Amino acid sequence: MKLALIAHDGKKTAMVALAAEFLPLLQRCQLMATGTTGGRLQRELGLQVECLLSGPLGGDLQIGARLAVGEVDAVIFLRDPMTPQPHEPDINALVRACDVHDVPCATNVSGARLMLRAWSEPGAV
């Protein structure tokens, strides 16, 4: 399972907590993340994560490009709906790419939990 993990600053602690909750599953996945999110997951949970560029510097677009060629199976993107982002067009492009290519994309913790629980079933990943 190739999983992309992305969180805006206001959601990074929630992302780390979510990843801790599903640690055994995530340890079996091939993980990629935008730079700062990935750094926290590596440092705080010891996960192996391929860190791409930070979101505002093009990380969302890198994940979108990989997704478009079949290199991403699912995305967890914890967006902060209360804070304007300078790279809003990149964020929209990534979510659009998920819809274009029918790649599952959870944009909040509850949706992400449903996704990760389904993949925690024996034989799912």
Ligand SMILES: O=C(CO)COP(=O)(O)O
């Ligand atoms: O801005 C982001 C996603 O749009 C996240 O990027 P970072 O993980 O580098 O903070």
